[in-house]
Amino acid sequence: MRNYEIMFIVSPNAVEEDIDKINGQIEGVITAGGGKAEKVEKLGKRRLAYLVNKFREGSYVLFTIQADGAIVREVERRLRVMDLVIKYLTVRMDDDMKRLDKIKAHRQKRAARRGRAHAEGAERRGPSPVEQMPEE
Amino acid sequence: MAIQKQYYRRKKVCKFCVERIDNINYKDVKLLSQFVPERSKIMPRRISGVCTPHQRLLSDAIKKARNIALLPFATE
Numbered sequence: 001m002r003n004y005e006i007m008f009i010v011s012p013n014a015v016e017e018d019i020d021k022i023n024g025q026i027e028g029v030i031t032a033g034g035g036k037a038e039k040v041e042k043l044g045k046r047r048l049a050y051l052v053n054k055f056r057e058g059s060y061v062l063f064t065i066q067a068d069g070a071i072v073r074e075v076e077r078r079l080r081v082m083d084l085v086i087k088y089l090t091v092r093m094d095d096d097m098k099r100l101d102k103i104k105a106h107r108q109k110r111a112a113r114r115g116r117a118h119a120e121g122a123e124r125r126g127p128s129p130v131e132q133m134p135e136e
Numbered sequence: 137m138a139i140q141k142q143y144y145r146r147k148k149v150c151k152f153c154v155e156r157i158d159n160i161n162y163k164d165v166k167l168l169s170q171f172v173p174e175r176s177k178i179m180p181r182r183i184s185g186v187c188t189p190h191q192r193l194l195s196d197a198i199k200k201a202r203n204i205a206l207l208p209f210a211t212e
Contacts, residue, residue, distance in 0.1 A: 005203050047206040058205070062163075089204040091162065103158045118189075 001035070001066050003097065008079055008088035009058035012045065018084055019059060029075050035067030051054065053086045064093075148185025152194070160193040162200035168207060172198060176208045 010019050019042060019100075027037045043060035052058065065071075074089055079088045151170075152160065160167070171179045171194055175187070178198055181191045201207040 009205060046206075048205040049202070050205060052205055087205060089200065091200060096159075100158055119187075 001068060003093040004063075004065050004067060004072055005074060005091045006063040006065065006072070006079075006088065007091075008061055009048070009052065009086050010061060011053070011084050011086050012055055012057050012059065014059065014084045019061065022082060022084065023061060024095055026075055026078065028070055029078060030063075030065055030067055033067065033071035033074060035065055035071045037065050039064040042050060055086060059113050146180075150185060150190055152190040153187055160190070160197045162197045162204070162206070165201065165206050166202055168194070168198050172207060174211060176211050195202040 010022065014022075023040055023042075027040065030037045039062075039063075041062040043062055045057055045059050047057045048055065067075075076088065076090060079085045151157070157167070162168070171184055173179060178195050181188070184191075186194060198207060202209050
C-alpha cells in the first residue's frame with residue numbers, strides 16, 4: 001500500500017452533481033480494489049494556467065488515497081474515459097512524507113540536544129567570566 | 137593590488153533554508169509562483185539563491201504544477 005494524491009480537473013460545464021457523481025465512482029473503484037480514500041477535497045473552480053481542451057477554467061478535485069499501483073492504474077483509466085474530466089495527475093506521496101518525517105525528527109533531536117547543552121553549560125561554567133572581571 | 141569591488145553585493149540565501157520550509161508542494165501556487173518570472177521559466181539558482189537540494193525539489197514541484205495547469209508552461 002502506498003499513499004498517492006490524485007488531482008483532476010472537471011470541465012467548467014459540469015454541475016455540482018456531476019462532480020459528486022464522478023467522486024462517488026472514483027471512490028468506489030478505490031474501495032473495491034482494497035484501497036482507502038482518506039480525503040476527498042473539492043478545491044472549487046479555478047482559472048487554468050493554459051488552455052486545456054479549449055477550456056479556460058475548471059473545477060479541481062483532490063483525492064488523498066492509500067492504494068496499490070493496480071488501483072491507481074484503474075482510476076487513471078476511468079478518468080481518461082470520462083468526458084467531463086479534462087486533466088488528471090497522480091503523485092506518489094509516501095517518499096515525500098518519509099523525507100519530511102526525517103527532517104522533522106532531526107530538527108526535534110537537535111532542538112532537544114541544544115536545550116540540554118545550554119542547561120549543562122550554564123552549570124559547569126559557573127558565573128560568567130564577564131562578571132568576574134575586576135571593574136576598572 | 138586587487139581592484140576593489142565598487143558595489144557590495146549582498147550574499148543571497150536560500151529562502152527554504154532560512155524560513156525552514158521543508159514541504160515544497162506542487163499545490164502551493166503562491167510559493168512556487170515566486171520562482172517563475174513572467175516568461176514562466178524556472179528561475180535559475182544563480183538569481184534566486186536557492187540551494188541545490190531545495191532547487192531540485194522546487195523544480196520538481198513546479199513541473200508537477202505545470203502538468204495540472206496550476207502554472208503555465210509558457211506565457212502566450
